[in-house]
Amino acid sequence: MPDHPCSPAPGALFTGSRVKTPMYEDPAIFAEEMDRIFTKTWVWVAHASEIPDKGDFKLSWLGTQPVIVARDRKGEVHVMVNRCRHRAATVCEVKKGKTSSFQCPYHGWGYALDGGLRGVPNPEQYGADFDKAKLGLKTLRTESYQGMIFATFKETIEPLEDFLGPARKWIDLFMKQGGRYPVKTMGEHQFSFPGNWKIQLENTTDAYHFPIVHKSFLRSLDEEAEKTFTFLDGAGFVEDLGNGHSVMVMIPELVDLEDNLDAPIPERFQALAEELRQSHDEQQVRRIVRAVGGSGFNLNLFPNVACSMAFFRVLRPINVKETAIRHIAIGMEGGPEAANRMRLRLHEHFQGPMGFGSPDDSEVWERVQRGAAGARDLDILVNRGEDSPGDDGPRGHVSAETGMRAAYTMWKRMMSA
Template identity: 55%
Template sequence: MSINDLDIEITADNVHDLAPADLVQSDRVAGRVYTDPEIFELEMKNIFEKTWIWVAHESELPKPGSFKSTYVGRNPVIVTRDRRGEFRTLVNRCRHRGASVCEQPSGQANGFTCPYHAWSYGLDGKLRGIPYPDGYEGVMDKKDMGLKTLRTESYRGIIFATFNEDAEPLEEFLGDVKLWADRFLKQGGGYPIKVIGTHRFKFKGNWKIQLENTTDGYHFPIVHRSWMASVDAETADMLSFMTDPASTCHDLGNGHSVMHMVPEHIDLDDDDGSEPLQPRFDDLVAELKSAGVDDEQIRKLVRSMHGTGSNLNLFPNVGLSSAFFRVLRPISVDETVIEHVALGPDAPAEIAGPVIRERLRIHENFQGPFGFGTPDDAEGWERVQRGAQTSPEMPIMVNRGLNRETLAPEGWPTSHSTDESGMRAAYQMWKKMMSDD
């Protein structure tokens, strides 16, 4: 019996009666998964409140008292570095009447005080003070009324949180992702990476449409033709992966996947010195040389300028995409916020200054709000959403490369970078988490 024999035929007559998990099949997905508000509510409960969700990079919380406001699913949270230097994730709702205790996107604080009745909390979430406490004598114990705290764990500075106290340890959830995350983190050119800027935008579409995109090599030279025409020949040639058999996509388990666009840059430490540096960076090379940076270090920094040669998709909400983090946040069944987080080396000023300046220009040219990539992607995502709304039974096909998928020596289901192995991986994890059992 093949996996296709287990699929249920989806029609206009039965599409609204099927359980959510039955809408995901071996080679296709019913459009209802993009459009049904009840399915969206289940996703928030079964996925975004049950598994590990990316919340921050440690460079955004550089010292005790640093904080960042963000979300886990639709729940507002504050990520802090407490006085002992530990990372914590606190639900941003006062335990008294539910008001938010922090409205700043980031900053430095000794704690958080609710503006409604002035209940105050420490960086660890503990309730520190209540005005006029005599009314609570014999009614409430302060130690039981701290801000709700989520399990928080990090892997090499990448911080995740979950509402699920029984979730597997983060490193087990990441599994084989760790190898690729380690490679992604090498783009600092010998230095740690740090966040150097973030911009946000919304698109009118379901969050899973963007989840599919990070390891979708098939769309790249079609949707991003204008960007390809805007860059130098060396950059365009570097991304000519459509017919390169070495350009592959791996299913890494737990819904995660990785796609190689520039195979020779998968591991930036693998450098035999034969690859010429792109002429577009001649001015940067000259500037670094004048600052006394040696040739070997300059080569590492310049080869890292476009990030790594792979897009790594972590189910359900973050991509470690070449040179940046792409974070998705569901708002509703047909609205999603995307954050593009630019990265650069945490290096001495004479190195960080010129390198970060150049990396920001590269980021702006593609990912920025006036760049060539983001508007084109968002247009495609919104068109998919509009199409799905009209025919919820119509299949969304994820079968490209199914007939040429093989197992890599590591055991990863693998096909070409233009195939849809990454999407199938994500949807099988979605199916598992959305199943009744």
């Protein structure tokens, strides 16, 4: 029996500064989210570097629906529901690889890389009106920006670039972490936590928690790095970018990684700089070193992906009280091995399973879900900070909950449509 047999109307669950507890707890609300949000907007499914060559594929998700992202023989990217058109079995269970086709293991229906039905064993019993052209895998509208691949079930949706809007300039800045090499995905840390997906969505632009939850991380840094990450009293901000997107600028001097290349190289990067000087001129050494350190902001893209300082964070709703997370390290395609190696070490330091960031974050996410089971009539507050006009939307102090309000405004719009 569901916890909330009489689910409230979605429009009443967010009031602008407060969130109602059923948003974390009610299975009926979760089911509506999967329909009204995850099938009706652009959802991040992959990065182009994960399927670089013809025939490459990987498995992904739109909400709770399994999909395949594949690059065909012409180099075009297709996103298809991982469901045979005959009896609904998945046609692929390999997470990532290379192939010329997909075949259902149940009755042998075979599909091309673009989803078209190629062949059916013993087709004579299907009758004269059997039309293979109408029985390909369900294909989704697919578009990309800066190598980030998005898909949607909604054919009439606005173009991806319009949906991203002002967030595009922040994606452009984030991709400068390639140091003028193409950005590529490297290793990743995957885990799940027993909590609602929106708990994690809130976290990406929440600077208020950083000095408390990540105290152990700050203590693990040298004095210079600790000062860099002590930003609550700095000139940073959080800004609503529209359509649920938001950006949290923590370290303004690291927003554009190609600015101020003559600044002193931090002590923790001196050894890397010396190694790079053996094969690169000084200007490129400084550019690469700044890229290795990561950008000074977190960008939240509604509903499921963040460009978070130096990695991609992807969330996947599993059920109302369980969420899967991917923390994907990014590096430089064709760039110096030393730089990519250090990128991975920095990623492990904060985001890895033995790091100082992800374990602490996931612990408090879980505690939010546990706490939400008590006194369910109480509201969850997202009222911190007063907003004023910014470049692209409402802007608040770096510790304001502007980003959460941005996401929930979009949530309410989509859930009330």
